[in-house]
Each structure stands twice: as C-alpha cells, then as structure tokens.
Amino acid sequence: MLIAGGSGSIGSAIAQLALTQGWRVAVHGRSLEKLDTLVTGLAHLGQIDGFATDIWEEDAAEALVAEVVEQYGRIDAVIDCTATGPLGITGLFPDTSPETFGDFLNVSVGWIERLAHAAYDFLAQEGGTIIAFVSDAGIYAAPRQALVGAARAGTIGFIRNFAVEAARDGVRAHAIAPSFVEGTESAQRMGAERMSKAAKRAGLGLPTPDDIAPLALFLCSDGAAKITGQVIGVSGGLNA
Ligand SMILES: NC(=O)c1ccc[n+]([C@@H]2O[C@H](COP(=O)([O-])OP(=O)(O)OC[C@H]3O[C@@H](n4cnc5c(N)ncnc54)[C@H](OP(=O)(O)O)[C@@H]3O)[C@@H](O)[C@H]2O)c1
Numbered sequence: 001m002l003i004a005g006g007s008g009s010i011g012s013a014i015a016q017l018a019l020t021q022g023w024r025v026a027v028h029g030r031s032l033e034k035l036d037t038l039v040t041g042l043a044h045l046g047q048i049d050g051f052a053t054d055i056w057e058e059d060a061a062e063a064l065v066a067e068v069v070e071q072y073g074r075i076d077a078v079i080d081c082t083a084t085g086p087l088g089i090t091g092l093f094p095d096t097s098p099e100t101f102g103d104f105l106n107v108s109v110g111w112i113e114r115l116a117h118a119a120y121d122f123l124a125q126e127g128g129t130i131i132a133f134v135s136d137a138g139i140y141a142a143p144r145q146a147l148v149g150a151a152r153a154g155t156i157g158f159i160r161n162f163a164v165e166a167a168r169d170g171v172r173a174h175a176i177a178p179s180f181v182e183g184t185e186s187a188q189r190m191g192a193e194r195m196s197k198a199a200k201r202a203g204l205g206l207p208t209p210d211d212i213a214p215l216a217l218f219l220c221s222d223g224a225a226k227i228t229g230q231v232i233g234v235s236g237g238l239n240a
Contacts, residue, residue: 005082
C-alpha cells in the first residue's frame with residue numbers, strides 16, 4: 001500500500017491500521033525527518049518504509065511509484081492524503097488568492113491523476129484500489145468554501161469517471177470526504193472555536209483520523225471487491 005501524504009495526520013493513522021492488517025506500507029511525504037519519525041514509531045508492527053518526494057518536482061509521481069515498486073515488487077493500493085495547506089484557499093471569496101488556487105487545484109486534480117497514471121498498470125495486475133481524499137466542500141455547498149469546493153469537486157469528477165473505465169481492468173477508485181477532523185494539524189489551524197461549533201452540529205461527534213482509517217482499509221479489502229466509484233463522507237453527522 002502506497003500512502004501519498006502518508007506522514008500527515010490521516011495518512012499515518014491509515015498506515016498504522018494497514019500494518020496491523022498485514023499490509024506492507026510505503027509512506028510518502030515531503031519531510032524526510034517526519035517520515036523517519038513515523039517509520040521508527042510503527043516499524044514494530046510490520047514492514048513500513050518512508051519515501052520523500054516533493055510533489056512539485058518533475059515526474060514526481062512516476063519516480064515515487066517506481067521507487068516503491070523497486071522495493072516491494074508490487075502496488076495493490078494507492079491512498080492519496082496529500083494536502084498542501086489552506087493559505088488563500090478558504091475564507092470569504094474576496095479574501096482568497098487566485099495565485100494559491102492554481103497550486104491547490106493542481107494538487108487536488110493533477111496529483112491524483114498523475115499518481116493514477118503512474119500506478120495504473122501495477123494496480124491492474126491483481127485488482128487494486130486507488131483512494132483520493134477530498135473534502136465535504138466538494139459535495140455540499142457552504143460559505144467560505146468556493147475554492148476548496150471547486151477543486152475537490154474536480155477530484156470527485158475524476159474519481160467517478162475513472163472508476164467506471166478502470167473497473168474493466170479490475171481497478172477500483174473511491175473518494176473519502178472528511179469535514180472537520182479532530183486531532184489533525186488542520187483542526188489546529190481551524191481553531192478551537194470553529195471546531196467546537198462544528199462538533200455541536202455533528203450528532204455522532206466529529207471524527208478523528210482513527211475513525212477514518214477503517215473505511216480506507218475496508219475499501220482496499222476483498223470485502224469491497226464489487227464496490228467502486230463511491231464518494232463517502234465521514235463527518236459524524238455534520239453533513240449527510
Ligand atoms: N484534517 C482535516 O480536517 C481534513 C478535512 C477535510 C479534508 N481533509 C483532507 O484529507 C487529506 C489528509 O489530511 P491530513 O489532515 O492528514 O493532512 P496533513 O496532516 O496536512 O498531511 C499532509 C501530507 O501531505 C504532505 N505534503 C504536503 N505538501 C507536500 C509536497 N509538496 N510534497 C510531498 N508531500 C507533501 C505532507 O508532508 P510534509 O508534512 O512532509 O510536508 C503530509 O504528509 C487531505 O487531502 C486533506 O485535504 C482533511
């Protein structure tokens with residue numbers, strides 16, 4: 001299992017659960033130091049290796065996939081948790097930044113597309129799964145989310161159309177859409193007041209990364225062999 005952006009809050013929870021379920025896990029991120037800390041902390045659970053690649057480098061997706069295949073000999077799942085930060089992306093529309101949006105759009109749609117291209121033949125060998133992390137804003141309309149919503153709707157459009165075609169090669173594709181996730185760097189950036197307001201509206205309570213990881217693992221499992229093209233929210237009842 002290749003977890004792009006796997007050194008982050010949600011990716012590392014998926015990595016931990018994947019190891020306990022017997023997956024061999026390649027975690028990717030930008031900071032080698034952060035990857036080393038994660039790999040050292042989880043190595044007792046199974047085989048896990050860190051791969052540091054900046055997604056903005058030319059041919060980053062191809063290089064990452066090639067390195068993982070060289071080390072593991074196969075790729076059966078790709079989960080993309082890469083996030084580049086919200087600066088200029090969220091907020092009232094006049095306060096958002098057209099310059100920053102280009103990069104965010106590229107990460108949201110271009111990076112998953114490049115990853116899917118690079119990993120496709122390997123996923124097709126045994127019937128693998130690719131999962132994109134998006135955001136509820138790609139599904140539901142809300143104030144302050146015009147740019148996030150636009151970019152994430154693009155990811156969802158890619159995943160759903162890709163899924164129908166890729167099914168013919170045995171490849172499955174899904175999007176997981178969190179809203180507010182407790183215990184993440186994003187939650188810290190959001191601030192206690194906004195998180196607390198959201199928590200009050202979420203009847204089941206806001207999810208943590210540990211509430212999201214089991215869904216990702218299920219979608220990659222044989223139990224989900226006939227499911228593809230789904231966009232699944234994990235919001236504790238905030239949106240439905
Ligand atoms: N957390 C939430 O509340 C929330 C809500 C809705 C949607 N989501 C979505 O869920 C996914 C996972 O979120 P998260 O909270 O786990 O994110 P996160 O903790 O911010 O992790 C982001 C990951 O992306 C990597 N990354 C960022 N820029 C990179 C670059 N240029 N090259 C390579 N790697 C790069 C980071 O590595 P470095 O740290 O080394 O840069 C890290 O591994 C994201 O798509 C996010 O948008 C999250």
